[in-house]
Each structure stands twice: as C-alpha cells, then as structure tokens.
Amino acid sequence: MPELALEFSVDDLARTRFAFSPLWETVVSVRVLKTPGEHALHFPWLRETRDRLAATGLDVSPLADLIPGPHSGFPDFLTPPPDTAVPDFDAELALMATASPEQIRKDLDFFEYPPTATFAHRLHADPDRLSELVTVLRAYWELAIEPYWPRLRDLLEAEVHFRAKRLTQGGHQLLFEDLHPHVRWAGGILRVDRRCCVLTRKLTGDGLLMVPSVFTWPDALTMVEGNWQPTLFYPPRGIATLWDHREGKCPPEALAGVLGRSRATLLLALGDPLSTTDLARRTGLTAGGVSQHLGALSAAGLVTGHRLGRQVKYTRTRVGELLVSAPR
Structure with missing residues (x-):
C-alpha cells in the first residue's frame, strides 16, 4: 500500500x-x-x-x-x-x-x-x-x-x-x-x-x-x-462507546458483594480517564452519588484523580486494575 x-x-x-x-x-x-x-x-x-x-x-x-x-x-x-x-x-x-x-x-x-x-x-x-x-x-x-x-x-x-x-x-x-x-x-x-x-x-x-x-x-x-x-x-480510544446511551456494564456479583454495586460499577467503568459527569452519564448514577463513591474508592487506593483543564479525570490505580482483572 x-x-x-x-x-x-x-x-x-x-x-x-x-x-x-x-x-x-x-x-x-x-x-x-x-x-x-x-x-x-x-x-x-x-x-x-x-x-x-x-x-x-x-x-x-x-x-x-x-x-x-x-x-x-x-x-x-x-x-x-x-x-x-x-x-x-x-x-x-x-x-x-x-x-x-x-x-x-x-x-x-x-x-x-x-x-x-x-x-x-x-x-x-x-x-x-x-x-x-x-x-x-x-x-x-x-x-x-x-x-x-x-x-x-x-x-x-x-x-x-x-x-x-x-x-x-x-x-x-x-x-x-x-x-x-x-x-x-x-x-x-x-x-x-x-x-x-x-x-x-x-x-x-x-x-x-x-x-x-x-x-x-x-x-x-x-x-x-x-x-x-x-x-x-x-481516532481516539474508546470511540466505540461514544454514542452508547446505555448504562454501564453490570459488575460481577463477587466484586459487587465486596464493594457494593454502585462502587463496583464505577470501578469497572474507569477503563479510560473519566470525569464525574462522564461517569454519571455512563452509569446512570447521580453526579453527587458518583462524587461520594469516588471519594471512598480513592481513600481505599483503588482510583486516583488528576486535573485536566477545567475538570478532574479519574482512573483506576494499579490496585484497582488488579481487582477488576482478577479471575473469578
């Protein structure tokens, strides 16, 4: 070519x-x-x-x-x-x-x-x-x-x-x-x-x-x-889900049993850096609920936030990655 x-x-x-x-x-x-x-x-x-x-x-x-x-x-x-x-x-x-x-x-x-x-x-x-x-x-x-x-x-x-x-x-x-x-x-x-x-x-x-x-x-x-x-x-990564209005993926039952379904859903959604607004749109949770759950996940060392322009983007830490990818 x-x-x-x-x-x-x-x-x-x-x-x-x-x-x-x-x-x-x-x-x-x-x-x-x-x-x-x-x-x-x-x-x-x-x-x-x-x-x-x-x-x-x-x-x-x-x-x-x-x-x-x-x-x-x-x-x-x-x-x-x-x-x-x-x-x-x-x-x-x-x-x-x-x-x-x-x-x-x-x-x-x-x-x-x-x-x-x-x-x-x-x-x-x-x-x-x-x-x-x-x-x-x-x-x-x-x-x-x-x-x-x-x-x-x-x-x-x-x-x-x-x-x-x-x-x-x-x-x-x-x-x-x-x-x-x-x-x-x-x-x-x-x-x-x-x-x-x-x-x-x-x-x-x-x-x-x-x-x-x-x-x-x-x-x-x-x-x-x-x-x-x-x-x-x-084209950027994640483009396949750009127009997807559906709620986020359901987390595995074992992970939801430990973290709670909402926090497990958020952790699963953080394959890419996302803001609170992004996560609310993808998961169907309220922005306030997302913010509260992110605080708990951050305190546990599972997610981290970084400022990008006017927004804070959240990603999984290595511990969070291991937890999501662990075989069940």
Whole structure:
C-alpha cells in the first residue's frame, strides 16, 4: 500500500505535541453525511443530525461541495492546524477566514471538482465568497457538533492524557505502538498508509502535531503540505462507546458483594480517564452519588484523580486494575 514516511530529527521528537480541533471535527463530519455507509459507527449522530438539518432547512451544500468523497482529502485552508492544545471554535473559524485568495485557489486546484460542485467553482472564481462558507460553517457547527461537543471533548481530552502518558513512559515507540493499524514507527520514521501515493518527507524541526478526532474514524489522515506544522489526525480510544446511551456494564456479583454495586460499577467503568459527569452519564448514577463513591474508592487506593483543564479525570490505580482483572 502507498505510504507517507515522516523522518524525525531530535528536534522533531522534542516538539511533538497534542491538540484537538472543533473546526476539524465540524468539517470532517460532512463525510459522514455524504457517505454514511463508510462511517456506520456514527449512525446515532447521523440520524439526529439529519433530522435537525431537515427541520431547520439549513443548506450545507457550500461545505459539502468542498468535501470530494470518503477516500479523498479536502482543501487545507478549511482546517488550519490548531495552535493551542484546547482551541476555541470561533478562534479557529476566524483563522480559517483569513485564508488568502492564492491559498484558496491553490488548494482547490489540487482536486478535480465535478461540474455539480457548484460552490467549489464559484469560490475558485471569487475567493471573497469565503465569507459565505464561514456563515454556513458556523450554522452547521451550532446544529450538528456543538450539542455533542462536551461528550466529544471529554473523549478527546482523555485520549490526549493517555498518549502524553505513553510518551513519557516509553517514548515515541510506545506512543505510536497501538495508535492505528495504518500507523507504524521504527528507526525514527513514522509510516502512515495512504491511498494515493508514496511520499517521504524529512520534518524540519517543527515536530508533529497529533490530533485525535472522532469523525476521522475509521481512517488516519495527515496534513503535511503548506507552511503549517505537519499533522496526524487519528481516532481516539474508546470511540466505540461514544454514542452508547446505555448504562454501564453490570459488575460481577463477587466484586459487587465486596464493594457494593454502585462502587463496583464505577470501578469497572474507569477503563479510560473519566470525569464525574462522564461517569454519571455512563452509569446512570447521580453526579453527587458518583462524587461520594469516588471519594471512598480513592481513600481505599483503588482510583486516583488528576486535573485536566477545567475538570478532574479519574482512573483506576494499579490496585484497582488488579481487582477488576482478577479471575473469578
């Protein structure tokens, strides 16, 4: 399979960083609307979003015209890489709105848009029409992504925390070890399978920006052209349960008999770093009850909490892991 090979220097290793992007999620989610069969995992989101689009009559064709298909990229000017770890949608959209006419035309020229992609051709002829796209993007964000953003953000924050921990524990080898089936690391070179062509590129000391992304699933995508920091987009861990509204798994009877059913359920749910709100949503317990039980589990040395941004994320300690995984 064709691949992209990125060669890292010592500076690039040191400058690898993490972020996530609400603007990227907004843009790439259009692929789900256009080719739902390629993104079955997101069917619950798709059903609700289609209903909202139908109810409001929002015309997203200017944006959809610029997304060629499930196995193609899209113009880079739509998604400038985030420059902070937790970017704001409005700030990202404002940055996108500053794209120059030269950049817009260059990016559009890379794709062979069919005559039916009306807005793509209009934008190429008149880049000032970018303001129309900004309006559509904002409306689409408010309708399709913003209502779900707290849930998406929690998952993405947990992934950033997990990968940062892997990096400190085992360097880039451990960081990339289980990132994605199409991503491999060996000898200071990161290889990413791609559909179009073979490309080898030496990074120039800026490092790699790693962006976990919900709507990138099931792919791993890259952005390595232009003047931006080279970027890898990949699906986060735990994405399979993102749209699952059911209560948490029932704990084994033996574990529930020792800890109590609620505390055993919480301990079982903490396979990924989760906040009190996350746990309440997943288990059906009240936020106050979750907080009380976490205090008891923490005092017993079974869970630990760490601050991540504005939230405290809880994980199982090694003792908690052993208790959950012990054979019964």
